Amino acid sequence: MKIYLRRQLNLLEFTLSSLLRRKGKNLALLVVFSAIVFMLASALLYSHALRREAAILLKDAPELVIQKMVGGRHDLLPQANLAKLAEVRGITQIHGRLWGYLFDPIAAANYTVMVPQTNPPEPGFAIIGEGISGARGAEPGDQLSFKSHDGGLLTFRVAQVIAYESALATSDLFLVNEDDYRRLYGIAPGLFTDAVAKVRNPREVGKAAEKIAELLPDSRIVLRDEILRTYESVFDWREGLLLVLLTGAVLAFAIFAWEKASGLSAEERREIGILKAVGWETGDILLMKMWEGGVMSLSAFLIGYLLAYLHVFYLGAPLFEPVLKGWATMYPAFRPTPFIDGFQVATLLILTVLPYLAATVVPIWRAAIIDPDQVMR
Amino acid sequence: MAKRKSVLVLAALGAGFLLFGGSLIDAAWKRDAAMARMEAASKWVERLELTDLVLFTEARYTRNLALADRFSAFQDHPMAFEHFPSGSVALPPRHLTRAP
Known part of the structure; x- marks a missing residue:
């Protein structure tokens, strides 16, 4: 040896x-x-x-996202469609989401404006991601103004800055109240950006998606699995x-x-x-x-x-x-x-x-x- | 003394492998430390029903990759060169390219 x-x-x-x-x-x-x-x-x-x-x-992204399509493009979803979807067997919960993009010319950045389903901010207040806070130097208590759809100025007071730890999910989020959102974009009540649904039995998600596609042929359905697979690749x-x-x-x-x-x-x-x-x-x-x-x-x-x-x-x-x-x-x-x-x-x-x-x-x-x-x- | 070079090289390689092992231990340690952070972010995803990560904010179809539509620029054909750099890095979601 x-x-x-x-x-x-x-x-x-x-x-x-x-x-x-x-x-x-x-x-x-x-x-x-x-x-x-x-x-x-x-x-x-x-x-x-x-x-x-x-x-x-x-892992906890929505099980089903339903979008209305018009001419190959994503369009606003009316309340009537939500009522139809609620009748699909297996779906336990469905509601409309309100979100959209906002270009801020001061920071030359795109934000994602969103209305949280639970604990939304008070009218006139906003919860912002750390990216927006950094881009605008905004801290809780500061005011941020944006041009609304009709050219008027909407002012929001920062209620909270989402912690840096969640930046990968929330960095560009601008969370507002439903009324403020509709005023900002001029979207009438009863119209939503898209809808999310929960299914009683996770194994029936595919079946529920098929039923939705039959009921609303002009819709596009994205499953949680598809969201996860998108990020796998x-x-x-x-x-x-x-x-x-x-x-x-x-x-x-x-x-x-x-x-x-x-x-x-x-x-x-x-x-x-x-x-x-x-x-x-x-x-x-x-x-x-x-x-x-x-x-x-x-x-x-x-x-x-x-x-x-x-x-x-x-x-x-x-x-x-x-x-x-x-x-x-x-x-x-x-x-x-x-x-x-x-x-x-x-x-x-x-x-x-x-x-x-x-x-x-x-x-x-x-x-x-x-x-x-x-x-x- | 005669084998100084070989001993030195073997020692250097051994140190390299130790560092390699160290990187795996460091990774496990950092992962444990990051779990709380990821859980916090996951809570926001659940609360806000988010579908995408904030990786590319430059274009709508890269900001919300999972919700991109078939007519977005970067989906003209796979590997198409396009205006937004992130569109060249990220591929169209598989559920769009798959035949119905």
């Missing part, structure tokens, strides 16, 4: 000396390799954490722009690594020839190269993964922010909770180590089985 370990240490020592002889080239390779792992790991960690957090946050690393951007980088690296690892220089060929001539066996040479591939790829994986962990969970993924923020003024200062998918990390480890190891060992094996005399010539 001791002899085996000493042999491995000697091989590693020799490998490192060989790597150090081409210091610049190998260091550049390690930096690029680590950067690729960093980008991939950042995307994986960020998207997985966000998806898990979305699943936890939205958001930032999916296998899909979307992120993959398009990363594919180019990964392919470029694959060509670079293959060229570096498999393109044996004349010097390397001579080295193999000499090693064989002084008594090294093919197995020893292969082991040496496996150490080389292993050290390089494991180092790249560890450096890339650890930097990605810091980037996503300690710094809040600032490199992704420009894309995620887009043209929006408000973006929740969101630091993802580290949910790590062991399977994804293991896949990343295997994809980092195995191809590089293969690219290092296979060409060497080809060179190492040739007669030393022929290699040295």
Whole structure:
């Protein structure tokens, strides 16, 4: 055992000396390799954490959302439709929701104005998300004014700022009273933005949705499962722009690594020839190269993964922010909770180590089985 | 002394793996600490009957991803380049792209 370990240490020592002889080239390779792992790991960690957090946050989202569609677009839902829906068997509770978007020219930001079903603010008061509070510098007691549908000015006094902890769900919310909402948008009583329903037996949600679709063919029904699935696929690393951007980088690296690892220089060929001539066996040479591939790829994986962990969970993924923020003024200062998918990390480890190891060992094996005399010539 | 380089590299790799393990422990610890925060946010989702997260506030179909309609810009075709950057990152909800 001791002899085996000493042999491995000697091989590693020799490998490192060989790597150090081409210091610049190998260091550049390690930096690029680590950067690729960093980008991939950042995307994986960020998207997985966000998806898990979305699943936890939205677990109590409405079971059924019913929207009226006119000409392919979402339209206001009349009270009469709600009465019809209440008769659908299995539906225990149904009511209209009032919500809409509001562009605030002062902050150049979009808000979501909403009327809470329970404990709505007093008339003339508003409960605001921390994003709005930050964008307008508004604290409880301050006043915010907006132009209503008819050009008049509506003033709201801030009753409460929703805590930062809930920012991912509430950052841009502007909660008001029903009367204030209708005055702001000029929506007549008896009209709602959409409706939400609860079903007695969760297994009958699909059936209830079918009945609603039959009763109101001009409606669109979104189930809670569909809401959850929407967020399962958001930032999916296998899909979307992120993959398009990363594919180019990964392919470029694959060509670079293959060229570096498999393109044996004349010097390397001579080295193999000499090693064989002084008594090294093919197995020893292969082991040496496996150490080389292993050290390089494991180092790249560890450096890339650890930097990605810091980037996503300690710094809040600032490199992704420009894309995620887009043209929006408000973006929740969101630091993802580290949910790590062991399977994804293991896949990343295997994809980092195995191809590089293969690219290092296979060409060497080809060179190492040739007669030393022929290699040295 | 002769094996200094190899011992150093093995020690560095070992330290890397320790940090890797540490990141998993740190993640579990941070998750526990964040549970209260997520529960608080979940309570708001339940109370206000919210359907979406505040990820992208720039366009209506990315602010309310789950409620986007078939005629929103980014759903012209999958991977369509469009005006709002978030529309290129987020995909249309699956229930819209699935055949009825």
